[in-house]
Amino acid sequence: MTTIITGIAVAFFVAIMARQLKISEFRQIWINEIRKEISEYITKADEWSETYLDYNLESAQEKKAQGYLKLNTLKYEAFRLYRSIEIRFKLDDDEANELLSTLINLLDPKFSERSAWREEADKGVLQTRMLLKKEWETTKNPFGTIAAFRFFAFLRKGEK
DSSP states (O other), X not given: OHHHHHHXXXXXXXXXXXXXXXXXXXXXXXXXXXXXXXXXXXXXXXXXXXXXXXXXXXXXXXXXXXXXXXXXXXXXXXXXXXXXXXXXXXXXXXXXXXHHHHHHHTTOGGGOSHHHHHHHHHHHHHHHHHHHHHHHHHHHOTTTTOTHHHHXXXXXXXXX
């Protein structure tokens, strides 16, 4: 009888372990993709900010019209990346919402002055690093929250 119970417990434990490992794989893919998208977004926003500053310094109307087209192209490419980043997070994730707020500020003309923009970009990078570090900690130890370890240990202890 003890062998059957132990066998069931081991099978249960192995199933949970396999599930957690698969979830960890998906989390790692998510971390890699979100890191790439945020990096691309900040780069695109930087390009937009530089173009915006050049656009405002330009006095020739023909060059200003070309600058306007480039600004819009960059802005919509950045918005596409922003939306892709935005839909990856849960609505009620406060840390993610703070990050999203910081990221959208990078396309706000009031932050176009280089030092203000750089400060906001650095803030976004720091928020991203902290958020991804937390996700990584969960991913690298998928069994940290599993009660099955304790359950299995309890069963083994009872056999002795």
